[in-house]
Amino acid sequence: MNISEVGKLSGLPPKTIRFYDDIGLIQPKRDTNGYRIFSESDLHRLAFLRRARALGFSVQECRQLLALYHDETRASSDVKALAREHLARIDQQLEELGQMRRTLADLIESCAGDNRPDCPILRDLAR
Template sequence: MNIKDAAEASGLPAKTIRYYEEIGLVSPARAANGYRDFGAREAAKLGFLARARSLGFSIDDCRALLSLYEDRERASADVKRLAEERLGEIDRKIAELEALKVTLSDLVHRCHGDDRPDCPILTDLAGPEGRA
């Protein structure tokens, strides 16, 4: 299949597929005319990469996961470790977002939102130097 078909099958843009080829994540064959020719194996890798990226795995993580996927002698513990690390990153991001939500909610609550120029949101954003 050509890159357009591979893009449709995997849900990845052609530009992303070219990038993945450039960095060595996929290696499609080349037809006599020089065009990329994605076989079933490369198409499956693209689907794998699309799913892994949708779960937030980094390119380096995807490289490691692909390596583990192709290694039939792998230990599932290695795969689980990568997934647990990603889960920890997600938990940290959620905690950061919850803290941001609390702060912004407080600022919104303190702002009267009326015609007066006084605005606690802008005062807070200006920081200590801008409050003088």
């Protein structure tokens, strides 16, 4: 398979696939003309990557997940630990974002939003 075909099948743009190749997440073979040739296994890895990235795992974590995936002697506890760390980070982000949201919503609530210059939002920022 060529890059655009595997792109369609994996749901990743060719640019991203080349990038994943550059950083060693995949190692497709090369044709005599220099074109990348993708096997079913490469496609599989790319689809795996797309889903892991969609869950918010970092590229480094994806690397580890792929390694675990290909390690027949893995312990599921290792995978679970990785996922738990990631979940903790997501929870922290949710926390921070939620705090921002509350503050911001309060400020918006208190602002008249009319033609006058007086604004509690700016007043708070300049506090």
